[in-house]
Amino acid sequence: MTEPDARPHVVIVGGGFAGLWATRALADAPVRVTLVDRRNHHLFQPLLYQVATAGLSAPDIAAPLRHILRKQRNVEVRLGEVVGLDPGARTATLADGEALRYDYLLLASGATHAYFGHDEWAGDAPGLKTLDDALAIRRRLLLAFERAEACDDPDERAAWLNFAVVGGGPTGVELAGTLAEIARHTLRREFRNIDPAQARVRLIEAGPRVLASFPESLSRKARWQLERLGVEVVTGTPVTAIDAHGYRLGEAFEAARTVLWAAGVAASPLGALLEAERDRAGRVRVAPDLSVPHHPEIFVAGDLASVQQDGKPVPGVAPAAKQMGAHVARAIRARLAGRTAPAFRYRDYGNLATIGRMAAVVDLHGLKLSGALAWWFWLAAHVFFLIGFRNRIIVLVNWAWAYWSYQRHARIILGGADAEAPRDDR
Amino acid sequence: MTEPDARPHVVIVGGGFAGLWATRALADAPVRVTLVDRRNHHLFQPLLYQVATAGLSAPDIAAPLRHILRKQRNVEVRLGEVVGLDPGARTATLADGEALRYDYLLLASGATHAYFGHDEWAGDAPGLKTLDDALAIRRRLLLAFERAEACDDPDERAAWLNFAVVGGGPTGVELAGTLAEIARHTLRREFRNIDPAQARVRLIEAGPRVLASFPESLSRKARWQLERLGVEVVTGTPVTAIDAHGYRLGEAFEAARTVLWAAGVAASPLGALLEAERDRAGRVRVAPDLSVPHHPEIFVAGDLASVQQDGKPVPGVAPAAKQMGAHVARAIRARLAGRTAPAFRYRDYGNLATIGRMAAVVDLHGLKLSGALAWWFWLAAHVFFLIGFRNRIIVLVNWAWAYWSYQRHARIILGGADAEAPRDDR
Numbered sequence: 013m014t015e016p017d018a019r020p021h022v023v024i025v026g027g028g029f030a031g032l033w034a035t036r037a038l039a040d041a042p043v044r045v046t047l048v049d050r051r052n053h054h055l056f057q058p059l060l061y062q063v064a065t066a067g068l069s070a071p072d073i074a075a076p077l078r079h080i081l082r083k084q085r086n087v088e089v090r091l092g093e094v095v096g097l098d099p100g101a102r103t104a105t106l107a108d109g110e111a112l113r114y115d116y117l118l119l120a121s122g123a124t125h126a127y128f129g130h131d132e133w134a135g136d137a138p139g140l141k142t143l144d145d146a147l148a149i150r151r152r153l154l155l156a157f158e159r160a161e162a163c164d165d166p167d168e169r170a171a172w173l174n175f176a177v178v179g180g181g182p183t184g185v186e187l188a189g190t191l192a193e194i195a196r197h198t199l200r201r202e203f204r205n206i207d208p209a210q211a212r213v214r215l216i217e218a219g220p221r222v223l224a225s226f227p228e229s230l231s232r233k234a235r236w237q238l239e240r241l242g243v244e245v246v247t248g249t250p251v252t253a254i255d256a257h258g259y260r261l262g263e264a265f266e267a268a269r270t271v272l273w274a275a276g277v278a279a280s281p282l283g284a285l286l287e288a289e290r291d292r293a294g295r296v297r298v299a300p301d302l303s304v305p306h307h308p309e310i311f312v313a314g315d316l317a318s319v320q321q322d323g324k325p326v327p328g329v330a331p332a333a334k335q336m337g338a339h340v341a342r343a344i345r346a347r348l349a350g351r352t353a354p355a356f357r358y359r360d361y362g363n364l365a366t367i368g369r370m371a372a373v374v375d376l377h378g379l380k381l382s383g384a385l386a387w388w389f390w391l392a393a394h395v396f397f398l399i400g401f402r403n404r405i406i407v408l409v410n411w412a413w414a415y416w417s418y419q420r421h422a423r424i425i426l427g428g429a430d431a432e433a434p435r436d437d438r
Numbered sequence: 439m440t441e442p443d444a445r446p447h448v449v450i451v452g453g454g455f456a457g458l459w460a461t462r463a464l465a466d467a468p469v470r471v472t473l474v475d476r477r478n479h480h481l482f483q484p485l486l487y488q489v490a491t492a493g494l495s496a497p498d499i500a501a502p503l504r505h506i507l508r509k510q511r512n513v514e515v516r517l518g519e520v521v522g523l524d525p526g527a528r529t530a531t532l533a534d535g536e537a538l539r540y541d542y543l544l545l546a547s548g549a550t551h552a553y554f555g556h557d558e559w560a561g562d563a564p565g566l567k568t569l570d571d572a573l574a575i576r577r578r579l580l581l582a583f584e585r586a587e588a589c590d591d592p593d594e595r596a597a598w599l600n601f602a603v604v605g606g607g608p609t610g611v612e613l614a615g616t617l618a619e620i621a622r623h624t625l626r627r628e629f630r631n632i633d634p635a636q637a638r639v640r641l642i643e644a645g646p647r648v649l650a651s652f653p654e655s656l657s658r659k660a661r662w663q664l665e666r667l668g669v670e671v672v673t674g675t676p677v678t679a680i681d682a683h684g685y686r687l688g689e690a691f692e693a694a695r696t697v698l699w700a701a702g703v704a705a706s707p708l709g710a711l712l713e714a715e716r717d718r719a720g721r722v723r724v725a726p727d728l729s730v731p732h733h734p735e736i737f738v739a740g741d742l743a744s745v746q747q748d749g750k751p752v753p754g755v756a757p758a759a760k761q762m763g764a765h766v767a768r769a770i771r772a773r774l775a776g777r778t779a780p781a782f783r784y785r786d787y788g789n790l791a792t793i794g795r796m797a798a799v800v801d802l803h804g805l806k807l808s809g810a811l812a813w814w815f816w817l818a819a820h821v822f823f824l825i826g827f828r829n830r831i832i833v834l835v836n837w838a839w840a841y842w843s844y845q846r847h848a849r850i851i852l853g854g855a856d857a858e859a860p861r862d863d864r
Contacts, residue, residue, distance in 0.1 A: 051851065052580060071848035090588065108588065162517065201508045202504040204515075409835060
């Protein structure tokens, strides 16, 4: 029903931090914007591990893109998946066959899990990128304790109570720390045949230390905090095999029914649709203004973009994605005004990672915090940045409750969680 | 790890209102109790329609059975499905092969949807009994508006915006009223190509009036309130066919992509495992003390029990299920003490149904309320009865927010909601 529109058309693919921030920054620009996402919601990814570990409900950390953008009249939100790009004809084709003609295109479709050439591990070691991933992991964690409770064979029971998280970056640290808390505190006294506190939670990092993007002193503190929570931290040893029965660490096979993958990310496959140079992780190497070389009308931002600054890569974190998104909006405005787009410059305000109740590390370039103070800082920052006023209140109430009671309210198994599912349905 | 235990073993199948209330009422009885449920949570079913219509998150209205019962040391909670009963050997067999030997058995596995011999309608007209049902309905409702927005063909668009709820009982009334509110208010201004307020919401009841279990004056008021919310109420006409493209009402075919089923329930198939007389809906006809004739050690309670009182059936509502559950606990205690179990007597305190924002009907035997006052009464009663202190607070905050803003926070499409799903995946 939209009439022919003379305004330049900006197509933005992906409603994550980069895409959404670009969209918002084009609010009063003389363009019309189409924001395409495969999902109907923007996701506050930094809290995804809380949904996976039953501390928050899925809707607590997500908001419908349409709702966020309802007042921005130059935007149309489109639920759809881009399956083809034709830079010559300047069209992006959706899965339903519709071709969107663009004047400017922003690809901000993010990243997905990478199994380093072992895609066969995906079924036995799920990763955490979407709300559906989080609910699948939640279901698996909760069912593992149920299976252990119902099981008479000691070896099988031990395998159900053996949890491994592969990858010692922020997501792996969060998952392992929270999982240890669940076993030690949340589930205490709820079972009759097992003691959940006997569960073994292992965090496995192939490199020499956890949280490698932090200063070494904070990595040490993070490890110490993890161990205090009951996590066994293994560094310097790669996982060499994963199947339904367990995993191989170096030479030793560990019987474990629950392995979570937090070790690798690869750029969204959308980058491959461009004829542009990509790095090892599949990210598109962009020009200083974030456009694609030889295609000044195409931009890439967020986890899909490979950007070097001062000899180091700009990290794949939310603040960088937001800054890139906002920059692309500025670049498009500059082009429209006949000016040259400025170069992107990442402002690094610091680095935070949470570990568990009252445990976190914060690196503010010079100011390093760990423990309870770092945790309060992390909490304040994350609640502040949560999109949507309502979500912030709810998340705070949930957290206050969880903190006071050690309880996690979302311990509901959803999605074909019936007990008749085969025991090997992992 | 439990040692041989001389206490009589009570097996309770189903953790709904009947099973959970029976379990709790056996807290200090000289028995050990095993509570078996296919799901890990007790569900506050009266608010399930709020999850289906994106007003509440799934965990808001559910609590893990283990958590509710963690302090009751004579109970073991077992995630599992009963697939066989042997009243002679007094065993209940689970899907994983384990046979639970009981001294007393309570079957409280509730009800499921019934399509009156048209099971082929199930895929195109989902019903609402579990959290997974609610999330599937939520997904379907939200996707319908997305499909309409993306669609160029006026007929197809109209079919996506045509919603029908079959069945004018409390669930049908709640779904239709809330759906009309979503279209008229919640989604206002969020779409660019469609006006959600143009959506057609029809409530279809084959009998002469909606809410047939209420006095006629309240049925009239309910109908009037529904119509004021924008629902088209059709009574006295049965739906005679449903498929992926629409439904047949009398002789006319209506192109509609979303049909919800709230017309019929049938007792859980577990009742058929007993060699006992059952009514037309499959409910087990029980003796006055709720035991199964010829099997004084087997009880049936809740929606699975067919109980007559003063010539009328006891209704399938939460208060009746709770009372039956508590009664069965009393009956078991009486038997253990060598006394005769008393007869069950249902105390009917009244009947409530909600319709939408500030719209409800309440029948307290003599005192009849409708409109805003009835709605406040309904809200207070439901929040009061919600299990778990935390859930009550969260639900209240959610409602306060929803009321103030007309917004529904859980409008998140989960579960393979990617746009590449075929358009006919309904």
